[in-house]
Amino acid sequence: MWFFFSPKIVYGPDSLVFFENITGKKCFIVTDKILEDLGYVKILTDKLAKFDKEWEIFTDVEPDPKEESITISKEKCLSYKPDIIIGLGGGSVMDVAKGLWAVYEFPQYGLDDLHPFNRDLYDLGKKVKLVAIPTTSGTGAETTWSTIISRLEPEGDIEVKKKYEQAHKGLIPMYAIVDPIFPIGMPSHLTSGTGFDALAHSIEGLTSVWKNEFSNAMCLKAVELVFKFLPTVYKDGKNEEARDMMHQAATIAGLGFGNSQAHIGHTLGHVWGAVYHIPHGISVGLFLPYIVQYCLNNPDENDTTAKIFGNLAKQLGWTEWNTEEHTAANIVIDKIKQLQKEVELPTKLADTGVSREDMDKNMNMLISLCFQSSSLTMSPRSANAEDLQKLFEYAYEGKDVDF
Numbered sequence: 382m383w384f385f386f387s388p389k390i391v392y393g394p395d396s397l398v399f400f401e402n403i404t405g406k407k408c409f410i411v412t413d414k415i416l417e418d419l420g421y422v423k424i425l426t427d428k429l430a431k432f433d434k435e436w437e438i439f440t441d442v443e444p445d446p447k448e449e450s451i452t453i454s455k456e457k458c459l460s461y462k463p464d465i466i467i468g469l470g471g472g473s474v475m476d477v478a479k480g481l482w483a484v485y486e487f488p489q490y491g492l493d494d495l496h497p498f499n500r501d502l503y504d505l506g507k508k509v510k511l512v513a514i515p516t517t518s519g520t521g522a523e524t525t526w527s528t529i530i531s532r533l534e535p536e537g538d539i540e541v542k543k544k545y546e547q548a549h550k551g552l553i554p555m556y557a558i559v560d561p562i563f564p565i566g567m568p569s570h571l572t573s574g575t576g577f578d579a580l581a582h583s584i585e586g587l588t589s590v591w592k593n594e595f596s597n598a599m600c601l602k603a604v605e606l607v608f609k610f611l612p613t614v615y616k617d618g619k620n621e622e623a624r625d626m627m628h629q630a631a632t633i634a635g636l637g638f639g640n641s642q643a644h645i646g647h648t649l650g651h652v653w654g655a656v657y658h659i660p661h662g663i664s665v666g667l668f669l670p671y672i673v674q675y676c677l678n679n680p681d682e683n684d685t686t687a688k689i690f691g692n693l694a695k696q697l698g699w700t701e702w703n704t705e706e707h708t709a710a711n712i713v714i715d716k717i718k719q720l721q722k723e724v725e726l727p728t729k730l731a732d733t734g735v736s737r738e739d740m741d742k743n744m745n746m747l748i749s750l751c752f753q754s755s756s757l758t759m760s761p762r763s764a765n766a767e768d769l770q771k772l773f774e775y776a777y778e779g780k781d782v783d784f
């Protein structure tokens with residue numbers, strides 16, 4: 382048995398009018414203050430007003446949200462009693478909206494009850510609907526079944542915001558409204574970072590140990606769209622067609638990796654981002670060429686990474702169909718590096734403002750945090766502590782992975 386789970390997806394310009402068809406009157410909007418200040422919440426509420434809906438707005442979602450965001454918003458929902466919860470924002474907002482949806486509909490549960498073996502969660506949606514509206518084109522969180530919430534905990538002699546991933550298929554939003562009106566205003570650095578998050582989802586989703594034919598189809602298409610449209614939206618953020626296609630690409634990548642998994646690139650990226658406060662997309666995107674090379678160097682003769690990336694290069698027309706498998710696979714690494722440069726992202730950890738001395742001092746902690754990340758187990762090549770240390774060191778210097 383395997384599976385492919387998806388929300389109902391409405392996409393393209395003016396998708397917000399679909400609210401006309403979503404039954405229920407009272408909407409609880411989960412978002413953040415920046416989006417409210419940018420006028421994005423008003424775009425949504427103007428549309429809700431048109432369809433005779435009411436709303437209450439919760440803007441207290443911070444990046445890498447903490448558990449308190451869920452407990453506070455749950456109390457507000459218990460008093461407001463919405464029919465629809467709307468997550469309007471990026472990954473952090475979606476994480477809170479999904480967690481809130483579950484603990485509001487099942488008030489007896491807390492965050493630790495949101496795990497794959499809790500059968501009640503398959504019934505989510507009977508009391509309140511969850512509608513996810515992404516405002517960035519990257520996380521794919523509007524399609525996925527996990528929610529990442531942080532708790533401040535000690536690690537060695539410092540306090541670290543530790544990310545806890547809660548996952549259940551029932552947490553997939555009921556509707557994803559993928560309207561390009563929201564990302565059209567994204568600044569270029571956010572466009573490139575989030576775009577590389579979508580790319581990392583599709584590249585890792587293609588090779589995770591849970592990959593399957595349905596997820597492969599989604600990941601392949603997403604890689605194609607990112608390479609085709611990310612350089613355009615980076616240079617010309619107002620290009621409506623490219624914005625729409627990147628917005629769709631991120632959702633398609635979400636369906637891809639949500640039904641497969643991300644793996645070691647997200648492990649390293651999450652850890653680096655958590656310790657040094659680097660935005661998620663920039664962090665996972667930076668590691669991408671290194672982990673592709675690392676997986677390609679897998680000494681296990683049954684490993685299929687070279688075949689997968691070789692085929693990817695051929696399917697995207699980057700080389701001839703008769704090109705030798707490893708040669709074709711290496712083109713994928715070159716293409717990722719080229720795209721990083723084109724959209725002006727850092728290509729090595731040294732570029733993220735962290736000193737080598739600081740990284741070396743924290744190395745044991747960095748490795749320990751990697752082993753606490755569930756996505757590490759999804760990698761087609763198992764990494765031990767020595768491999769992880771070398772990956773950090775090679776990525777710091779910008780060296781080709783030769784082990």
Ligand SMILES: [Fe+2]
Pocket residue numbers: 520578581582647661665
């Ligand atoms: Fe990601």
